[in-house]
Amino acid sequence: MNATTDTADIRSLIERSADAWNRGDGNAYGECFTADATDVTYTGTVYHGGAEIGRGHQALFDSFLKDTRLTVEIIEIRRYGDDTAIVVTRGESSKKAPKLLGKLATYTVVRDTDRQWRIAAVQKTQRKRLMEALTFTFQPASRPAAR
Template identity: 65%
Template sequence: MNHQHTTEADTAAVRALLQETVEAWGRGDGAAYGAQFTDDATDVTFVGTVYRGGEEIGRAHQALFDSFLKGTRLAMEIIDIRFYGRDTAVVVSRGDTYKNKPKKLGKLQTYTVVRCEDGRWRIAAIQKTKRQGLMEAVSFRFQPATKPRTR
């Protein structure tokens, strides 16, 4: 894949986009969270729920911020950013929610982000997966060829 078109500014803009999701989460602001997504975005949660579009994603997260996730913050560590052409990137991150201090980052997220017509980067898709460390360890133990080079 040709990555020559990316710039440091693009990488910084993608990081800023994801940082804004972290900040909106911390404020419990579903509308601001949803605004980071495209109008036709897809959000697949780690429990398998599928939300479509920034407005629905924001609305659903506001309900979560007002109940189950009230007072939580979002911890995120970006593992990798790969650009595909000038206007698309795939980001893999570790993350989790917390109240007092971040614990082990037990979830992984894969984001597809796109540069929109207004020049802003937004999230077009996110897939969240809860890491199953014990299952992973068992798999690696009994079939070492399944272990990736880096995790």
């Protein structure tokens, strides 16, 4: 296993998932996930398995998320052995260029049975900037190290 190639392949996986979103292609989006994946959306919906993730998102792409674009910025990729990595991103889905990337997502990616990298789990969270600022103001020790 080549760490540099794997990191590029992991980045490509996240880009492929965003590209599928941007095309409104639920099937292609679902194919980025393992058969037993878990997708926890920022609204709290839990989807299980690539097929369900794809079907559920196709319904959203055809309605609420129609013509949206997913902007994703990878913050970090941390490897755990040859076949597992954690990817932390910030991003936003919007119809126009986003002013800020207000959602964070933590992906667990694995090398699947066909040796391709796929998303095994993702947890999306809406960043609450005001609450974060208040917390840091009144509890400065709670501020994480800058990244």
